[in-house]
Amino acid sequence: MKRFSQLAIPYVVWVILMILLPMLLILFYAFTTQGNEIVNFTFTFDHFIRFFTDHDFLLILWRSLVIAFKTTVICVLLGYPIAYFIARSSDRVRNILVLAITLPTWINMLVRTYSWIGLLSEGGILQNLFGLQDTELLYTEGAVLLGMVYNFIPFMILQINTSLCKMDSSLLEASADLGANKLQTFLRVTFPLSLSGVISGIALVFLPAVSSFFIPKLLGGGQFFLIGNVIENQFITVGEWNFGSAISMIMAVIMMLCMYLIRRVDEHNNGGRQKKA
Template identity: 80%
Template structure:
């Protein structure tokens, strides 16, 4: 056992260098500010106070949480029926459909988002369809709808695959027992299928909401810089403004929010399973 545990050493070192050390540096930047020729840096919480006392930053945070919530709800409403249909199909058809869901994810997300610019821009296929039905002047690109569409398109596979996994693990004899006891398909779904698929739903919500709330290049490309989210604010502070300390403070705030959301999701999952947290 000791010999096998040594195999984990490279992964621990990699995690320390790529995850823990950067987080420590970001945390350090967030509570310091450049000093003078005598003191290299000084401790401060001014960056956190600046964020929470400026209504513009709070509006950006609220807008980011809201669009992440909308993205998650749409992915759930669209993804659950798709996952249910795939799980009810034959094994051969399931493999084909799962491949169709995962195939777009093999392409870089940035490239896929760029493709939507061509589809939504003037002269694109969607504008031609709108022109055909008499709505040619409708603006599609650089709107909240375009940003929401890009997020749903990029993140919905995570929701579908998680729910599909839970549905496939479900004991199908329970469905037969429910039918034998006189339950109709709607009652069986509400009392058997839905509760047993909740772990996949919760995992899907986590995998969609967390990257959606911090996404920056989807709003930048499809929103045209007019739809500013928290991810864009962090990018702007680091790359454009050069305020690394303030950008680090915003990053730490988002990290805390995400950890709190993950803890909440974990508690909901434990309560749903009727167990106790270890």
């Protein structure tokens, strides 16, 4: 057993170098002033005070949360029917449909987002196809939402589909035997049992959507600024690594709170099902 445990050492080293060490550096920069030396440095909370006292930054944070919420809702509304159809298909058709859902994710997300510029730009395919020459499709909130949903909806579909496929079909038969119609069976049996997949899908969509920066940058054209763009701008353009690290820490705390709430909802849902059982 001890010999097998040693196989984990390379992974532990990798986690320390690639995850833990960068997080510690961000934490250090967030609580120190700019221009510190390695030996002499000064702790400060000014970066956090600056963020929470600036109306513009709070507005951008709120806009990011709203966009992530809209993206998640749209992914649930579109993803659930698709996942339900896939789960109710035959094994052969299900495998083909799952492959069709996952195939685009094999292509880099940046490349897939770039493709939407050609579709939404002036004189693009969508304008010519639907006769929308006088309508601005690119560099709008709708374009950003479209890019978000397109990139993140596969995670929602796959999570819900997995939950539906694991469902015991005898429960559906029992519901029909007790006189429930298809709608009642869905509302009282299928949907409650698939909530774990929905909740997992929400986590996989909302968390990356709230911190995304290249989707609003490409499809929003710099006119639709989100919190991820602010962090990128602080590190790359402005050069204020300390303030950018502070914003990153704030977003990390928000994401951990969201993950905690999602976990609590999932635990409450599973506990309620166990009590009913």
